[in-house]
Amino acid sequence: MSAEEIKAKAEAKAKAVDPKEVTVDIATVEMLKKAAADGCETIFDRALTMKPCNIGEQGTCCKNCAQGPCRLPLTKKQTEGKDDRKGLCGATPETIAARNFARMVAAGAAAHSDHGRGVAEVFLAAARKETHDYGIKDAEKLLEIAPDFGVATTIVVDGEEKERDIYEIAEEVGVKALGQWGQQDGEIYYAKRAPEARYELWKKLDVIPRGIDREIVEIMHRTHMGVDQDYHNIVKQCSRAALADGWAGSMIATDLQDVMFGTPYPIQGEINLGVLKADHVNIIVHGHEPLLSEMIVVASQDPEMLSYAATKGAKGIVLAGMCCTANEILVRHGLPIAGNYLQQELAIVTGAVDAMVVDVQCIMENLANLAMCYHTKVITTNPRAMIESGDTLHIEFDEHNALEDAKKIVKAAIDNYTNRKAMPLIPTAKEKMVVGFSYEAINYHLGGTFRGSYWPLNDNIINGRIRGIGGVVGCNNARTMHDSAHLIVVKELLKNDVIVLTTGCNAMACGKAGLLTPEAAKVYCGPGLAEVCETVGIPPVLHMGSCVDNSRILMAATQVVKAGGLGKDISDLPAAGCAPEWMSEKAISIGQYFVASGVYTLFGVTLPVSGAPRFQKHLFEELEGIYGGKWDLVEDPYEMAHRMIAHIDKKRKALGLDKAKERVLMDMADRQKLDAA
Numbered sequence: 273m274s275a276e277e278i279k280a281k282a283e284a285k286a287k288a289v290d291p292k293e294v295t296v297d298i299a300t301v302e303m304l305k306k307a308a309a310d311g312c313e314t315i316f317d318r319a320l321t322m323k324p325c326n327i328g329e330q331g332t333c334c335k336n337c338a339q340g341p342c343r344l345p346l347t348k349k350q351t352e353g354k355d356d357r358k359g360l361c362g363a364t365p366e367t368i369a370a371r372n373f374a375r376m377v378a379a380g381a382a383a384h385s386d387h388g389r390g391v392a393e394v395f396l397a398a399a400r401k402e403t404h405d406y407g408i409k410d411a412e413k414l415l416e417i418a419p420d421f422g423v424a425t426t427i428v429v430d431g432e433e434k435e436r437d438i439y440e441i442a443e444e445v446g447v448k449a450l451g452q453w454g455q456q457d458g459e460i461y462y463a464k465r466a467p468e469a470r471y472e473l474w475k476k477l478d479v480i481p482r483g484i485d486r487e488i489v490e491i492m493h494r495t496h497m498g499v500d501q502d503y504h505n506i507v508k509q510c511s512r513a514a515l516a517d518g519w520a521g522s523m524i525a526t527d528l529q530d531v532m533f534g535t536p537y538p539i540q541g542e543i544n545l546g547v548l549k550a551d552h553v554n555i556i557v558h559g560h561e562p563l564l565s566e567m568i569v570v571a572s573q574d575p576e577m578l579s580y581a582a583t584k585g586a587k588g589i590v591l592a593g594m595c596c597t598a599n600e601i602l603v604r605h606g607l608p609i610a611g612n613y614l615q616q617e618l619a620i621v622t623g624a625v626d627a628m629v630v631d632v633q634c635i636m637e638n639l640a641n642l643a644m645c646y647h648t649k650v651i652t653t654n655p656r657a658m659i660e661s662g663d664t665l666h667i668e669f670d671e672h673n674a675l676e677d678a679k680k681i682v683k684a685a686i687d688n689y690t691n692r693k694a695m696p697l698i699p700t701a702k703e704k705m706v707v708g709f710s711y712e713a714i715n716y717h718l719g720g721t722f723r724g725s726y727w728p729l730n731d732n733i734i735n736g737r738i739r740g741i742g743g744v745v746g747c748n749n750a751r752t753m754h755d756s757a758h759l760i761v762v763k764e765l766l767k768n769d770v771i772v773l774t775t776g777c778n779a780m781a782c783g784k785a786g787l788l789t790p791e792a793a794k795v796y797c798g799p800g801l802a803e804v805c806e807t808v809g810i811p812p813v814l815h816m817g818s819c820v821d822n823s824r825i826l827m828a829a830t831q832v833v834k835a836g837g838l839g840k841d842i843s844d845l846p847a848a849g850c851a852p853e854w855m856s857e858k859a860i861s862i863g864q865y866f867v868a869s870g871v872y873t874l875f876g877v878t879l880p881v882s883g884a885p886r887f888q889k890h891l892f893e894e895l896e897g898i899y900g901g902k903w904d905l906v907e908d909p910y911e912m913a914h915r916m917i918a919h920i921d922k923k924r925k926a927l928g929l930d931k932a933k934e935r936v937l938m939d940m941a942d943r944q945k946l947d948a949a
């Protein structure tokens with residue numbers, strides 16, 4: 273070997289991924305070793321060899337016109353007092369960073385809301401009985417949401433009040449819901465769901481979204497070259513578009529999915545790559561929209577499909593989810609989850625996945641390349657999302673022909689079972705969990721009476737057994753150790769008696785670590801929270817669903833405010849939210865709607881704002897004076913948890929709850945007394 277070759281080899285070795293350094297998940301460690309042995313590259317390798325651009329990371333690279341890219345890094349020179357950085361057009365770093373940030377909000381809000389639009393369209397088709405495959409599963413929820421759209425649930429005939437036909441109600445709700453996307457003036461319907469004080473504040477600040485699409489388009493207009501050049505004003509539009517996501521696009525998606533597929537209630541499930549089975553056909557549904565996966569659930573259980581699988585020598589069909597599609601089918605059907613975002617490539621590396629069926633969002637293009645190393649068929653299904661790389665199959669999914677299309681997909685997976693190249697190697701790791709805590713389910717479970725109520729939760733917060741509420745959500749990010757920050761933050765909160773609400777990839781990290789079981793309470797929680805969880809029989813971390821279901825957290829917070837005793841607005845609550853390992857633009861939209869709803873919201877890893885100090889100050893400090901909520905960036909997960917706890921304590925103090933009032937935990941009789949009152 274020449275000196276150069278030796279040097280190159282040493283460098284390559286130095287750059288090789290050490291699995292234990294990049295993840296805390298044992299199944300992931302095992303599959304990273306296999307990937308290396310098989311000579312297949314994953315995102316973990318690429319994260320080592322390619323570093324992020326320092327200017328983009330600061331948020332100060334502008335390519336909004338062809339005179340750029342104008343790159344304005346913050347260097348020592350500026351921090352020493354003078355800052356005269358300007359783009360060719362004169363744009364300041366604040367204008368550039370705010371515009372970039374706003375475009376992330378627009379993209380995130382668009383992704384959630386376009387998902388919501390698809391749901392509303394199918395809902396309307398189901399209401400009109402134009403498709404046989406979808407229908408109304410939860411009529412009670414439909415009756416609950418109809419008044420929010422101004423749709424009557426009863427009708428007066430000959431002076432007598434009668435129930436209206438459920439499909440008639442659904443059609444009217446569907447038309448009005450779908451109208452929210454193209455609405456030009458007025459207010460989105462669900463703005464009024466917020467606590468009154470919050471609604472009034474939004475009104476005063478003039479940020480109530482007029483219509484979903486309009487607010488997103490307006491961001492794109494305002495951030496075009498030479499339009500909005502005041503970062504305060506740009507952030508105001510970020511709030512409008514983000515609120516249109518949280519309180520309309522996402523919230524409508526959640527509600528209509530619940531009506532069509534059922535509102536989640538606590539159910540058992542299993543998680544991690546160990547859910548795959550070597551002697552079964554393994555199908556992974558990956559992406560975000562339950563419209564497709566709900567049908568694949570049906571198709572994969574079809575006797576005709578099962579006997580077809582048997583003809584190929586398979587003992588059955590395993591259908592498992594990946595990313596938020598997984599959360600959707602888990603919380604409604606208890607179907608297993610194969611893993612979270614950073615495990616998608618590794619599922620293919622097992623060599624056991626016969627089809628990876630994808631729709632939209634969080635799907636890595638490299639899946640197609642990896643599928644070539646193994647035998648997996650990557651099947652795209654949505655006209656919005658095709659993959660050019662590799663040998664991907666496109667089977668378009670049409671809601672009007674949903675079950676037939678789903679069967680075609682399942683059949684393609686079965687046909688691929690006999691093409692496996694080598695013996696699969698499936699990690700044994702998997703964990704049991706209890707999931708499906710919609711805000712309705714929390715109501716029911718914590719209420720524990722015939723009439724559900726959030727009062728027992730409030731009462732336990734007031735008496736100090738529960739210190740506060742932490743929302744921990746969001747992605748994995750290959751720039752930080754897989755699942756590590758998620759688990760540190762959550763465990764630190766639990767230890768300090770903060771109950772955790774979770775969605776998305778954090779929920780999956782918690783599931784894999786065994787935090788989503790009632791038994792976790794006595795292992796991880798402080799004494800107060802442990803006692804409450806054990807009495808009620810719930811896990812200390814409540815899995816509320818997918819990222820679109822962050823709208824459920826907004827509704828839960830609203831219910832807590834309305835139950836009384838903890839202030840008049842979401843911003844009064846002893847609560848905080850965080851996304852320790854975020855990466856997606858959707859997370860930025862979610863962060864902004866939480867901030868605009870009054871929540872202190874902390875992100876980990878990085879935020880593209882550091883190159884624009886005044887804009888950063890606006891997000892991290894000034895917004896609190898406007899919305900009662902603000903952004904923060906904390907890389908250290910311990911520090912993140914403790915800043916959340918400090919904020920919770922600050923809110924407790926403002927509510928006069930700093931001196932923990934010791935009270936007996938309510939028993940059944942107390943609760944009945946309360947209910948009778």
Ligand code: NFS
Binds near residue numbers: 560633
């Ligand atoms: Ni949310 Fe869910 Fe996961 Fe992040 Fe992606 S799957 S929608 S975006 S990576 S949490």
Ligand code: SF4
Binds near residue numbers: 340360
């Ligand atoms: Fe440069 Fe201004 Fe064009 Fe951005 S909009 S690329 S800052 S000239």
